[in-house]
Structure formats: structure tokens, C-alpha cells
Amino acid sequence: MNSQTVLTLGSEAVTLLLMVSLPVLGAVLVVGLVVSIFQAITQINENTLSFLPKLVVAVLVFALAGPWMLATLVDYLRRMIESIPSMVQ
Incomplete structure (x- = not known):
């Protein structure tokens, strides 16, 4: 195994990590931004108000995109093995 192979495998792993985590992180980021704007407009400073919607959206995204995420990770692991x-x- 040479250094080029190691760099290729590392690059592929980081790309896969970003691709699999993007749906959840993107959805939580958008919901967090919307809730923050709502809190700034209404001057409500409640921690639960920002945490609960993000949690609900993350669970929904995992429920919807979870099979694809799992299949992608299993396929990558199978190819590596x-x-x-x-x-x-």
C-alpha cells in the first residue's frame, strides 16, 4: 500500500462522511436559523424552544434518509473489506 492509495481512501472516506451527514446537518441548520429569527423577533429567550424543533427535525430526517444513509455506509464498508x-x- 503506497501513500497515494492511503490518500485516496482517506479522501473517499471524508467525502462519504460529508455526503451522509449533509441531510441531517442541513435540516437542523435551517430549523435552527428559523427558530433563532423567531426568537429574535419575539424576544423569547427559551432554550427548549430552540432545542425541541431541531430534535424533531433530526429524527424525521433520520427516519426518511436513514435507509439511504445506512445503505451507503454498508456499501462503502463492503467495498473496503x-x-x-x-x-x-
């Missing part, structure tokens, strides 16, 4: 013999040579 199958490529071990060719890397050891």
Missing part, C-alpha cells in the same frame, strides 16, 4: 486482499500485496 473486499479490497483488503489487493491492498495487502
Whole structure:
């Protein structure tokens, strides 16, 4: 295994990590921004008001995108395990 292979595997892993985490992080970011704007407009400073909607949206996104996320991660892991013999040579 040379350094180019290690860099390629690392780059692929980081890209996969970003791709899988983006739906949840994006949805929570948008909801957090909307709740923050609402709190600024109404001058309500309640921590639960910002936490609960983000939690609900994160659970919904995991419920909707979870199968795709899991399938993507399992496929990547399967490819990595199958490529071990060719890397050891």
C-alpha cells in the first residue's frame, strides 16, 4: 500500500462522511436559523424552544434518509473489506 492509495481512501472516506451527514446537518441548520429569527423577533429567550424543533427535525430526517444513509455506509464498508486482499500485496 503506497501513500497515494492511503490518500485516496482517506479522501473517499471524508467525502462519504460529508455526503451522509449533509441531510441531517442541513435540516437542523435551517430549523435552527428559523427558530433563532423567531426568537429574535419575539424576544423569547427559551432554550427548549430552540432545542425541541431541531430534535424533531433530526429524527424525521433520520427516519426518511436513514435507509439511504445506512445503505451507503454498508456499501462503502463492503467495498473496503473486499479490497483488503489487493491492498495487502
